[in-house]
Amino acid sequence: MTSVSALTDHIEQYFEQQSELYGKDTFLLGIQPGKPATATALAPVLEMKENSEIDKPKDLSQKALLEQFNAEHKNCMRCGLGKERTQIVLGSGSAFAKVLFIGEGPGREEDAKGLPFVGDAGQILERMLKRMGFIRKEVYITNVVKCRPPGNRNPNDDEIAACAPLLQKQIQIIQPRYLFCLGKVAANALLRSDETIKALRSKVHSYHGAKTFVTYHPAALLRDQNLFWEVYEDMKLFRQVYDAEIGDKPPMVEMNRKN
Numbered sequence: 548m549t550s551v552s553a554l555t556d557h558i559e560q561y562f563e564q565q566s567e568l569y570g571k572d573t574f575l576l577g578i579q580p581g582k583p584a585t586a587t588a589l590a591p592v593l594e595m596k597e598n599s600e601i602d603k604p605k606d607l608s609q610k611a612l613l614e615q616f617n618a619e620h621k622n623c624m625r626c627g628l629g630k631e632r633t634q635i636v637l638g639s640g641s642a643f644a645k646v647l648f649i650g651e652g653p654g655r656e657e658d659a660k661g662l663p664f665v666g667d668a669g670q671i672l673e674r675m676l677k678r679m680g681f682i683r684k685e686v687y688i689t690n691v692v693k694c695r696p697p698g699n700r701n702p703n704d705d706e707i708a709a710c711a712p713l714l715q716k717q718i719q720i721i722q723p724r725y726l727f728c729l730g731k732v733a734a735n736a737l738l739r740s741d742e743t744i745k746a747l748r749s750k751v752h753s754y755h756g757a758k759t760f761v762t763y764h765p766a767a768l769l770r771d772q773n774l775f776w777e778v779y780e781d782m783k784l785f786r787q788v789y790d791a792e793i794g795d796k797p798p799m800v801e802m803n804r805k806n
């Protein structure tokens with residue numbers, strides 16, 4: 548079986564070959580202010596006070612607050628997934644992260660290790676981070692649900708709703724300037740939408756003042772390497788916004804494709 552490392556190397560080579568074949572970059576990336584997401588059956592999930600900015604914690608440092616949060620929730624049994632898990636996977640990374648990445652839920656390896664995105668999809672996410680000019684420890688990575696759904700099924704609406712206060716709290720503590728939803732479950736939960744990834748990506752949404760981006764889950768890229776071009780477009784869109792507002796990273800390496 549092909550290892551993930553070999554697969555990601557192959558994908559990198561694929562990018563380089565496409566670049567050589569097709570010359571100049573032909574991406575057209577317009578930044579469109581996020582239109583209001585449609586309220587749907589998934590709506591309950593991540594609703595904070597309407598139009599509120601994310602509240603800034605006042606008394607403790609973000610690091611202390613995050614440690615306190617982890618201690619308070621490490622034994623959470625708010626939904627049935629608590630009974631199924633080996634370890635809870637609350638999240639990892641910097642309490643001061645400017646960017647918070649949100650997947651759907653822990654997989655088998657994450658459940659075993661208690662850390663998010665440490666399996667095959669995690670290797671892909673780390674490649675994505677590198678390409679965007681980030682390292683893992685400067686961002687924060689978590690999931691919509693913190694316990695592994697059996698058989699890696701998608702979490703259901705009740706489980707997402709039960710776990711929503713934990714993600715809300717993490718966002719309130721870390722106060723990321725940017726949120727990056729990885730996959731449909733995270734995007735639908737955060738943006739209160741039932742639209743497809745195709746409809747939600749390539750736009751800048753807003754979640755209580757945090758600019759919010761949507762792209763495919765890294766696991767989807769393991770199944771279909773052609774999605775990398777769309778993910779690359781989303782990474783570029785993020786960097787356009789990040790560079791305009793913060794601008795502390797070297798330029799993102801350009802890759803080229805034929806539209």
Ligand code: SF4
Pocket residue numbers: 623624625626627628629630635692693694706709710713
């Ligand atoms: S998935 Fe979330 S709400 Fe459910 S038990 Fe785990 S931490 Fe608690």
